[in-house]
Amino acid sequence: MTYIYDRAEWPSFHWQDHALAATLAHIRHRQGRLVGRMEALGFTLRKEAVLHTLTEDVLKSSEIEGERLDAGQVRSSIARRLGMDVAGLVPSERNVDVVVEMMLDATQNFDQPLTDDRLFGWHAALFPSGRSGMSRIIVGHWRDDASGPMQVVSGPVGREKVHYQAPAADRIPQEMRRFMDWLDAAKGIDPVIAAGLAHLWFVTIHPFEDGNGRMARAIADLMLARSENSPQRFYSMSSQIRAERNRYYDMLEATQKGDLDVTPWLQWFLDCLDRAFDKADGTLRSVMAKAHFWDTFKDLPINGRQRLVLNRLLDGFEGKLTSSKWAKLAKCSQDTASRDITDLMRKGVLVRSQAGGRSTSYQPVMPDRDAAT
Numbered sequence: 001m002t003y004i005y006d007r008a009e010w011p012s013f014h015w016q017d018h019a020l021a022a023t024l025a026h027i028r029h030r031q032g033r034l035v036g037r038m039e040a041l042g043f044t045l046r047k048e049a050v051l052h053t054l055t056e057d058v059l060k061s062s063e064i065e066g067e068r069l070d071a072g073q074v075r076s077s078i079a080r081r082l083g084m085d086v087a088g089l090v091p092s093e094r095n096v097d098v099v100v101e102m103m104l105d106a107t108q109n110f111d112q113p114l115t116d117d118r119l120f121g122w123h124a125a126l127f128p129s130g131r132s133g134m135s136r137i138i139v140g141h142w143r144d145d146a147s148g149p150m151q152v153v154s155g156p157v158g159r160e161k162v163h164y165q166a167p168a169a170d171r172i173p174q175e176m177r178r179f180m181d182w183l184d185a186a187k188g189i190d191p192v193i194a195a196g197l198a199h200l201w202f203v204t205i206h207p208f209e210d211g212n213g214r215m216a217r218a219i220a221d222l223m224l225a226r227s228e229n230s231p232q233r234f235y236s237m238s239s240q241i242r243a244e245r246n247r248y249y250d251m252l253e254a255t256q257k258g259d260l261d262v263t264p265w266l267q268w269f270l271d272c273l274d275r276a277f278d279k280a281d282g283t284l285r286s287v288m289a290k291a292h293f294w295d296t297f298k299d300l301p302i303n304g305r306q307r308l309v310l311n312r313l314l315d316g317f318e319g320k321l322t323s324s325k326w327a328k329l330a331k332c333s334q335d336t337a338s339r340d341i342t343d344l345m346r347k348g349v350l351v352r353s354q355a356g357g358r359s360t361s362y363q364p365v366m367p368d369r370d371a372a373t
Helices: 017-039 043-064 071-081 094-109 115-125 169-183 191-205 211-230 237-243 243-258 262-296 302-316 323-330 336-344
Strands: 150-154 161-165 350-352 361-364
Touching: 017 043, 017 211, 017 262, 017 323, 043 071, 043 094, 043 237, 043 262, 043 361, 071 094, 071 191, 094 115, 094 150, 094 211, 094 361, 115 169, 115 211, 161 361, 169 191, 191 211, 191 262, 211 237, 237 243, 237 262, 243 262, 262 302, 302 323, 323 336, 336 350
Parallel strands: none
Antiparallel strands: 150 161, 350 361
């Protein structure tokens, strides 16, 4: 099988500017408008939007690799590291903190060069135990071929399908030097296009035994932050890739088995980014609704447990909130959870959900902003 890196012209990527021009212009316009709208929110709401976006980014990037992190822990870890005074923070485990640390280094320090040492630090943070699942892996250094070529496979043991085979390990130091030199000196290329190229290029080299996908997405986020010259993130590319995971893998495989004309890949990347902007509009609405909720009920006595669980609901709690889930989230007894819920219902903050089900569930009362004005 011939892969893209086997071609004599590798890594001289090229693309058809005329085919991408309209989409790129549209993306850059939306990007500018989104950043402008978010910056107009004011410090407190903008901070909430950044926290929401970074939480989504960490959660969804991990989900793509089959790892589900606790949303409350991710949010708390990010808030603490950014020095945000946010209500309802919970302790976070080390496996959450290390993923957060990598993502924040990529986005908050976007203007710093990407070096071997920085990438090794990211990788060591992702695998602090030196293992991926039950398998011991090389951590904080390039992979080797001691156990055979690096392959991306799917299917049951004995009937695996090879989707991709990465370059031989002895090529990695040279390949990564060329990649990083380009990354930190890219001139004359639109930064958003450079983000799409960087993602593709890194994941094609596949320099580590594991974690390449998460690191490729972190590098793309770094390049997108450079395109805006800002560490503040208002949209999550990883969240959108998670939603389009099958199409992402299909496009990646087709590109890696194709030639150096990467126009289709870049078109998909730009379209995916456009859809990420759509979700960012939802983030903006959610942040505004949450702010209005707390402004409406600011004069009511609400205890710490109630505030914690309400914030989890307002931040996009998955599934239905029952009294047993309340007790688990608030780390209290079932009786205490029931008293908290009854108290909030009496105050008009919480109502029983109209949806059917075996267990009674509850949802916050979202005030009508128009009616309030």
